Amino acid sequence: MGKLITIVGNTGSGKTVLTLKLSEALSSCALLETHKERPFFDQFSQDLKRYSLSNQIDYLLYRAEQEIFARQNDIIGVQDGGLDQDFHVFTKLFYRKGFLDEREFQLCERLYSSLRHLLPSPDLIISLSAPIPILVKRIARRQRLDIAGPEDLDEIESLIQGWLSNYVISPVIDIDTSTDDPSYGYLIEGLAIRVRDILNSSSNYLSL
DSSP: OOEEEEEEESTTSSHHHHHHHHHHHHTOEEEOOOGGGSTTHHHHHHOHHHHHHHHHHHHHHHHHHHHHHHHHTTOEEEEESOHHHIIIIIIHHHHHTTSSOHHHHHHHHHHHHHHHHHSOOOSEEEEEEOOHHHHHHHHHHSOSOOSSOGGGHHHHHHHHHHHHTTOOSSOEEEEEOOSOOTTOTTTHHHHHHHHHHHHTSOOOEEEO
16 A cells, blocks of 8 residues: 655745645655636636635545545555645635635534544654744746745644644654755755654654
8 A cells, every 4th residue: 555745834935845844755656736726716716705605615626536446456655634624724714705605614524533534644744844934035026827826834833733733543753844955955865864764663752
């Protein structure tokens, strides 16, 4: 069965770039968010409340399908975000912001719980963090549509920490991404070695 590494973190923390760099270093498969290819994303960005439920259901299923692909093809999949973050962070954020009502949130929760029950948890979670002011500057620089804006960063960070503080299923590596190095040249080689060690052992928790 294939392995799954999930890279989580706030908007602007560097998940996508690290996913690509680590995939290259491990000769593995990058499993990205691909917002523009999702069928409800454009509609959701125009009408957040009307299309929030369909968008979240699509994302939860898409993330589960990525996991199935990695597991069934006996590869190492490195996932940008992932099923757990999409529920515990973004689905909950949209519920708190009123884009999802109570029944819609409960439907997403049922779907997530069923999918996670059927699928093995990630073999490793890599959690990225950087101070909010740095994230705000990065978001302002990049040419991409983000549903979650600078005003949501504190809430997102709170949701991430609330989720991970109670998470004991998979090993977790914490990485401070405050250093503005788009290539991750300062850590990618050492990180790849640590990741290989974890995938081949039963280590519990590491912190960089």
